[in-house]
Amino acid sequence: MKVDLEGKIALVTGAARGIGEAIAATLAASGATVVYADVDAKTVQETAAKTPRAFPVAMDISNEAQVEKAVGEILQKYGRIDILVNNAGVNTAKYRVNIDQFPLEEWNRIVNIDLTGTYLVSRAVSRGMIAQRSGRIVNISSVLGVIPARLQCAFTSAKAGIVHLTRTLAIELGEFGILVNCVAPGSTLTEGTKQLFYSDNAAESDRAKRVLSHIPLGRPGTVEEMAHAVLFFVAPESTYITGQTLCVDGGWSAGGFFRDF
Numbered sequence: 001m002k003v004d005l006e007g008k009i010a011l012v013t014g015a016a017r018g019i020g021e022a023i024a025a026t027l028a029a030s031g032a033t034v035v036y037a038d039v040d041a042k043t044v045q046e047t048a049a050k051t052p053r054a055f056p057v058a059m060d061i062s063n064e065a066q067v068e069k070a071v072g073e074i075l076q077k078y079g080r081i082d083i084l085v086n087n088a089g090v091n092t093a094k095y096r097v098n099i100d101q102f103p104l105e106e107w108n109r110i111v112n113i114d115l116t117g118t119y120l121v122s123r124a125v126s127r128g129m130i131a132q133r134s135g136r137i138v139n140i141s142s143v144l145g146v147i148p149a150r151l152q153c154a155f156t157s158a159k160a161g162i163v164h165l166t167r168t169l170a171i172e173l174g175e176f177g178i179l180v181n182c183v184a185p186g187s188t189l190t191e192g193t194k195q196l197f198y199s200d201n202a203a204e205s206d207r208a209k210r211v212l213s214h215i216p217l218g219r220p221g222t223v224e225e226m227a228h229a230v231l232f233f234v235a236p237e238s239t240y241i242t243g244q245t246l247c248v249d250g251g252w253s254a255g256g257f258f259r260d261f
């Protein structure tokens with residue numbers, strides 16, 4: 001898909017690696033100037049250095065003061081933000097347990113980053129978008145925010161919150177020419193999921209088989225496939241789509257049935 005983002009200023013959170021890095025690189029390759037934001041200050045600097053027209057920013061999306069400061073600095077440097085991609089997010093690897101065993105601290109950590117962080121960055125950026133009367137926001141949820149799974153109640157709830165926040169922001173911000181949509185990735189091949197599922201270790205590859213048994217296309221997605229869906233939503237031609245969530249999941253959500261994995 002050829003998309004012309006020349007002259008656009010984009011902010012991508014969680015851009016140091018994984019899906020966020022691919023989204024940021026794809027927007028930059030389409031002509032946008034891209035601010036790579038991440039809590040991992042060192043890695044985001046190295047990642048942004050790989051791309052022309054990229055500017056790294058250290059920011060914890062769950063910290064209100066850091067978000068306000070970083071967005072203020074971006075506006076001072078570039079004068080506007082045209083595209084926001086709320087990609088940064090975490091899940092738990094340690095606590096794969098039902099709710100009766102799920103620690104409050106872990107619940108708070110995940111909800112604070114995934115849901116509250118998306119709210120904080122959207123709030124800070126939407127003020128400028130309202131003033132300029134244009135903008136695109138794309139939130140990154142998960143297939144597990146559309147259909148629940150057991151043993152990860154904080155992640156599934158926070159990601160479902162993002163789907164509904166997307167709809168809410170779409171109806172609040174539509175009158176200002178701001179379009180808000182959501183991409184819900186299925187299982188995606190990254191360094192993180194390679195360690196979690198897609199490794200050569202026998203126990204882990206058994207887990208991978210259980211994950212893949214949900215997916216009609218029979219394989220994990222690539223980070224580029226996720227970035228491509230984001231590019232569709234921010235394309236200048238995508239002018240009449242808002243409040244929508246697109247599952248990029250190889251058909252996982254179409255089946256609608258979850259075993260544990």
Ligand SMILES: NC(=O)c1ccc[n+]([C@@H]2O[C@H](COP(=O)([O-])OP(=O)(O)OC[C@H]3O[C@@H](n4cnc5c(N)ncnc54)[C@H](O)[C@@H]3O)[C@@H](O)[C@H]2O)c1
Nearest residue numbers: 014016017018019038039060061087088089142185187188
């Ligand atoms: N990989 C998958 O299979 C998958 C599936 C569904 C949804 N997702 C979602 O896609 C997004 C990206 O996933 P990924 O697999 O690339 O993750 P990842 O862990 O590889 O990368 C996430 C990035 O976000 C950054 N980050 C974490 N907390 C942050 C914070 N508080 N403030 C700023 N940055 C922070 C990390 O430093 C990291 O660079 C996440 O929202 C994730 O929930 C991923």
